[in-house]
Amino acid sequence: MRRFLTAALAALFFGVPAAAQAEEASSLTTLMTAYEARGWEGVGRLNIGRSGMCTGALVAPDLVLTAAHCIYDRSGDLVAPNEIQFLAGWRNGRASAYRGVRRAIAHPSYEYTGPESDLRVANDIALLKLDSPIRLANVQPFATADRPRKGSSVGVVSYAHDRADTPSLQEVCHVLARQSGSLILSCDVDFGSSGAPIFTEVAGEPRIVSVVSAKAMIRGRPVSIGTNLERPLAELMEMMNTPGTASAVAVTTARRVVPGRIGSGLTGGGGGLNSGGGAKFLKP
Template identity: 55%
Template sequence: MAIASAGFAQDAGLKRLDTGVDARAWEAVGRLDIGGTGFCTGALIAPRLVLTAAHCLYDRETKQRIDHGEVQFLAGWRNGRAGAYRDIRRAVVHPEFVYDGDVSSDRVRNDLALLELQRPIRNTTIKPFNTSSRPRPGDSVGVVSYAKDRSESPALQEVCKVLAQQEGVLVTSCSVDFGSSGAPIFSFQEGEPQIVSVVSAKAEVDGQRVSLGTALGATLAVLQAELVAGKGVFQDEGPRRKRVLVGQTNNQTGAKFIKP
């Protein structure tokens, strides 16, 4: 399996969410603007909490945490407007996440962060998503994401399948690219979308494009406990952002992490 970092591919069977009607169910997905130099995707899971990928909160050059004052969540961002604009009060990164410039299965497994907003979003059109237990291989999933060629409105890919779950890493057939790091991966098993993972990296398996994310459950529970314990103070290291890609083979999964 060949792997890199995340977003959407042109041939991924996407449905653009350009209108209010199309985007109605997805207003709690937002663009996470980082220092005016880049963005990731995040999703509201409580009025004051956004779920995203941990690596979005690191400077790719210094490998240090970025200044929380340079991060803003734009809920439902579409065509120059957002349903709500919120600054970040605090961010909690999984305590076992290591940002060292290398994309590996260990990094993907712990690539999760919770952002506490300065003020809660209480808007009848922006309903936080529930999270769900890990899906099983063969289950249908979908991704709602912004990306480098779709920075002004999100798109939905709802034709993905769960291919495998290996040591806490969820492998899906969703095809991703830059900008959708942190994007929610949804299950539709209960009749409404529930978040089961977030996009961490992209990959190839026998020439097929796939995405990787951390399985929630225990990983999310650790973050919630960190939040309750009052942890998650940012280091004031200058702004920047997001992801790093590297070419290397992972011995546990047989995956070769690649540059896109």
């Protein structure tokens, strides 16, 4: 599977029109001031357990979207919801809102460890139910949109291990390829960026089209891997509204995984797709 995945991604990458490959992505902009961060306060840092970190985004006043692998610990078990905190708009030591997490649900088709596959990445999403809704004028949930086409321009707002206290915006990066629901992107991500929202612009407003699952290398070029969103998110929303079913699925998922290292992400051999791992990281 690893060799197949490597070959498939490389083939898709080199199938992108030369003009799209040559078009440069914009650099990361650190959102240092309240003015620069305005409109992005719905993106926040997730503190997970004692030292884990990911990025998440509001999709409802009490729901945060992130990557599924963010809510697993190193033993392959789901992290207890009360060990997760969402810091909306976290910037320079302060957040616009602080919330605990009451429930955390990973997509049932995602497995934290096991054979690397595009299906695993496509379903690498989770929903977190906050302990109380965030109802602030400057912290608004984001709507979603359909998966963008190859060559489309997208953007991403994320935290990372080397910029954990301030979010960064990459206003323009590109969809290099689509595969079985996953997106291969030119966006700049690093450890801590897992779960970061990938945006497209619709009628002048940012809408989430994917979340960051992993980083990788394809023929020496760094890329990021985004998840599927449309059907998996709809399924998670339905599960969240059915407490008994959601809880049962979460427990089943936790029990059937095999322990492995945090953020295994995509790996490959033969000089093709090399492991960058999922972007969850442990603070030194």
